[in-house]
Each structure stands twice: as structure tokens, then as C-alpha cells.
Ligand code: SF4
């Protein structure tokens with residue numbers, strides 16, 4: 001597995017990063033021990049980089065597999081203010097059983113440039129955590145072209161974690177090519193860039209090799225986070241990234257997945273506002289999903305007061 005240094009962080013990461021979202025309760029809901037098995041297999045195969053989030057609730061899935069190993073851990077929090085982010089940093093250190101978190105992002109999927117103003121306290125907390133040695137690098141996870149452009153000009157941020165894929169699924173405030181340009185500019189400015197949603201949250205699994213190849217060749221992209229929910233998936237993805245023949249078709253749970261809204265939806269519209277991909281709308285008093293736009297990120301589900309949304 002190819003490894004290289006992420007921007008100016010000094011962190012040497014594998015090109016394939018294990019994305020923890022799909023193994024957690026927002027998607028497949030693996031038991032922590034099963035998630036740990038998948039993680040351990042990925043590490044055996046040469047992956048040394050894992051990406052998670054406070055909101056994914058997967059720290060228990062990762063901790064047993066990464067304990068005592070040289071693994072670069074990235075996490076993020078949607079905390080709005082300083083106290084919230086302080087709690088998120090301590091939670092990550094405690095639950096991941098790590099003194100130092102390698103990369104801590106503002107989790108800001110659908111926010112625009114105003115995020116730096118709106119969540120200034122949360123960002124200050126991360127910068128202090130870096131200064132005190134609790135965090136090595138500070139970044140932002142974003143779907144917004146405008147945010148990636150802004151990161152290039154900010155001295156305080158080390159890393160950016162943008163969405164990009166062949167079809168431009170989920171990209172906000174610009175096109176796919178504009179995101180690719182923004183990524184290249186950020187990387188030239190010394191920012192570490194690793195990419196999310198190269199497979200469009202599962203929508204592009206049928207075009208797996210082309211979809212991954214597109215993101216891997218983008219100037220400035222050092223690594224690609226891909227969700228893994230089974231040992232088979234870990235083995236197949238590791239083979240693709242190592243340039244070996246794929247051992248089998250992708251057997252993972254993302255294949256054929258879709259978002260379901262139960263009939264008892266009350267049409268409150270809260271989920272519509274939270275979707276970063278513009279995939280939800282209200283029609284005849286019920287939530288409707290556009291499957292061509294949905295990237296299966298599951299960010300909408302926790303906002304539903306009726307628990308009507310599920311990725312199945
Ligand atoms: S509908 Fe839900 S799962 Fe699909 S892209 Fe929007 S927030 Fe993500």
C-alpha cells in the first residue's frame with residue numbers, strides 16, 4: 001500500500017483510508033467487535049489511516065483494532081462552540097484510547113464559508129488542542145467548494161477533507177471540476193487533502209475502479225477514505241489500491257443500499273434542511289428521496305423526530 005505525507009502535517013498515511021461511517025449505527029450497525037475485525041484486517045493489509053466522527057458513533061468499533069498500533073486517526077465533530085468541541089476532543093481521546101488525536105476536523109458537511117465565523121469557538125478549541133499537544137493537525141470536513149477555496153488561504157488549518165466523485169454527487173457551491181481545482185489550490189498551499197465519497201456513498205459501486213481511479217489521480221489528493229463493512233470489502237479495496245486483481249465482486253453492504261422514508265413521516269421537513277446533496281423534498285406532506293442525488297451519508301436520519309429514515 002502506497003503511503004505519503006499529508007500536506008505539511010508530517011503524517012505519513014496510506015492512500016486507502018478506512019472510512020468508519022458505514023459500519024456504525026447510522027448505516028449498517030455492525031457490533032463493535034465486528035467493526036474491530038474489519039478494521040484489524042484493513043490494518044493487516046497495509047491501511048494505516050482511519051477516518052471517523054463523533055456523530056458516527058464508531059469509536060468502539062475502532063479502538064480495539066488500533067490500540068498500540070501506529071495508525072493515523074482522523075475524527076471530527078459538529079460541535080457548535082468551544083465547550084462542545086472541548087467535550088468532543090476529550091470524548092475522542094477517551095473512547096479511542098489515545099493521548100493524541102492525529103487529525104481533528106470541524107465536521108461541516110453542508111456549511112459554507114460562514115462556518116468559520118459561526119463556529120469560531122469550536123475552531124479555537126481545536127487550535128488550542130493542537131497547541132497543547134492533544135491534537136496533531138486541525139482540519140475541516142466539507143462538501144463545499146467555497147470552503148475548500150477558503151482553506152487554501154487560512155494559516156490555521158492543516159488539512160481539508162472534501163467530497164469529490166466522478167458525478168459530482170453531493171458537492172455544494174460549485175461543480176465537480178471547480179472542486180478539483182480548489183483541491184489542487186489547497187494542496188499547493190501546503191494543506192493535506194484526503195477525499196471522501198469517491199463512491200458517492202455507494203451510488204458508484206458499480207463503477208468502482210473508474211470512480212476510485214478518478215479521485216486517486218486528482219492533483220493534490222493524498223488519500224481516499226472509503227467505507228468498509230466487511231473483511232471481503234477491506235481485501236477487495238486493498239487489492240484495488242495496491243494494483244492487484246480484485247479478488248471478488250464487492251460484497252459489502254453498501255451495494256444496492258438505499259434510503260427509505262417510512263410511511264409514518266409527518267412531513268416536518270427537518271431532514272430536507274439537513275441533506276447536503278439536495279436529495280430530499282416534501283411532496284404531498286411527505287418526505288421524498290431522489291435516489292440519483294442521495295449519497296447515502298445518513299446525515300438526515302438523526303434529525304428525524306419520528307425515526308422515519310433508514311439506510312437499508
Ligand atoms: S437524503 Fe439523507 S442519506 Fe441521502 S444524501 Fe441526503 S442526507 Fe445523505
Ligand code: SF4
Pocket residue numbers: 261264265266267268269270271272286287303304305306307308309
Ligand atoms: S424529518 Fe422525518 S418526519 Fe420530518 S419530513 Fe423528514 S422523514 Fe418526515
